[in-house]
Amino acid sequence: QLQLQESGPGLVKPSETLSLTCTVSGGSIDSSNYYWGWIRQPPGKGLEWIGSIFHNGNTNYNPSLKSRVTISVDTSRNKFSLKLTSVTAADTAVYYCARKVAADIWGQGAMVTVSS
Amino acid sequence: EIVLTQSPGILSLSPGERATFSCRASQSLSSSYLAWFQQKPGQAPRLLIYATSSRATGIPDRFSGSGSGTDFTLTISRLEPEDFAVYYCQQYDSSWYTFGQGTKLEIK
Numbered sequence: 001q002l003q004l005q006e007s008g009p010g011l012v013k014p015s016e017t018l019s020l021t022c023t024v025s026g027g028s029i030d031s032s033n034y035y036w037g038w039i040r041q042p043p044g045k046g047l048e049w050i051g052s053i054f055h056n057g058n059t060n061y062n063p064s065l066k067s068r069v070t071i072s073v074d075t076s077r078n079k080f081s082l083k084l085t086s087v088t089a090a091d092t093a094v095y096y097c098a099r100k101v102a103a104d105i106w107g108q109g110a111m112v113t114v115s116s
Numbered sequence: 117e118i119v120l121t122q123s124p125g126i127l128s129l130s131p132g133e134r135a136t137f138s139c140r141a142s143q144s145l146s147s148s149y150l151a152w153f154q155q156k157p158g159q160a161p162r163l164l165i166y167a168t169s170s171r172a173t174g175i176p177d178r179f180s181g182s183g184s185g186t187d188f189t190l191t192i193s194r195l196e197p198e199d200f201a202v203y204y205c206q207q208y209d210s211s212w213y214t215f216g217q218g219t220k221l222e223i224k
């Protein structure tokens with residue numbers, strides 16, 4: 001059974017870079033013709049799509065975040081990662097990794113707080 | 117950017133009743149790539165419906181989706197206690213995927 005798990009620092013200082021990794025278990029990123037993506041949810045608010053990556057490295061980013069976002073994939077380690085630069089308090093959210101564009105499998109979510 | 121507007125904001129119903137959720141897009145979804153998610157407190161969202169009307173794996177048949185163009189609907193035919201949650205629509209018809217603001221289904 002495919003599972004996704006986010007990992008990374010729970011606290012990031014303003015202006016620094018948020019880095020998260022999603023580890024995929026129970027299946028291979030490389031053998032699937034799926035997009036793998038990141039979605040976030042500020043406390044008490046709705047969902048926002050951040051971006052997605054195909055196993056071959058092709059990416060698609062939310063234009064409102066594109067200048068700050070990089071998503072990469074490491075097929076040898078069955079992981080994909082998110083980097084968000086120059087963070088502010090507005091980037092405080094639960095960050096989810098997920099499989100497919102219409103996400104059918106989600107990680108449990110990682111709370112990231114931006115604060116000094 | 118395609119903006120999705122969900123209505124109502126809050127839906128108050130009793131178990132056994134029928135629930136209807138609306139999602140209106142600011143532009144026509146030419147490929148009808150619209151999904152519905154259910155989210156309970158402290159949990160990740162769960163995919164219910166994709167491509168407007170296809171049920172995801174393991175989703176009971178009391179959940180159904182319909183619509184085309186700019187108007188889409190999620191229907192729960194007969195509410196079970198576990199259905200009370202927040203529901204989101206998402207379009208992936210354009211390359212900028214967007215979510216609606218959500219509808220909270222509460223127990224009346």
